[in-house]
Amino acid sequence: MTYDTQNIFAKILRGEIPCTKVYEDDHTIAFMDIMPQADGHTLVLPKAASVNLLDADASTFAALFASVQKIARAVKTGMGADGVIITQFNEAAAGQTVFHLHVHVIPRWEGVALRRHSGTMESPDVLKANAAKIIAAL
Numbered sequence: 227m228t229y230d231t232q233n234i235f236a237k238i239l240r241g242e243i244p245c246t247k248v249y250e251d252d253h254t255i256a257f258m259d260i261m262p263q264a265d266g267h268t269l270v271l272p273k274a275a276s277v278n279l280l281d282a283d284a285s286t287f288a289a290l291f292a293s294v295q296k297i298a299r300a301v302k303t304g305m306g307a308d309g310v311i312i313t314q315f316n317e318a319a320a321g322q323t324v325f326h327l328h329v330h331v332i333p334r335w336e337g338v339a340l341r342r343h344s345g346t347m348e349s350p351d352v353l354k355a356n357a358a359k360i361i362a363a364l
């Protein structure tokens with residue numbers, strides 16, 4: 227698959243559509259997932275264009291995973307989570323639905339089940355409130 231510059235995350239990166247941003251630096255951006263599998267579910271993206279991990283330039287991973295660690299710590303602390311899972315899907319058959327490389331940071335609490343992937347849209351107010359908690363922990 228070739229990279230489609232009209233994919234939704236490319237549009238967010240260009241500022242053409244909004245996101246609930248929690249973090250940005252020269253190489254990465256993090257924002258709230260609009261269909262969270264748990265409260266505080268955050269996505270971390272490299273700004274460099276690639277469909278997924280498989281076609282990415284390996285030089286993007288140092289900055290990407292530095293941001294993933296930063297966000298994972300802030301999500302765990304800010305959301306008061308017991309743990310955090312990191313997921314990343316490659317190709318439609320593996321569950322990928324947006325074709326710009328991204329890493330999911332999903333908080334977990336003992337005894338709380340994960341919601342369905344790409345399930346229910348969250349309200350903007352809840353996304354903003356959770357983003358504020360994560361930002362406060364950065």
Ligand code: AMP
Nearest residue numbers: 234258259260261315321322323324344
């Ligand atoms: P994946 O299956 O790894 O490609 O996941 C894409 C994720 O992006 C899903 O969890 C969606 O809920 C999420 N998503 C889709 N559109 C948006 C958007 N406009 N802003 C934030 N998250 C989105």
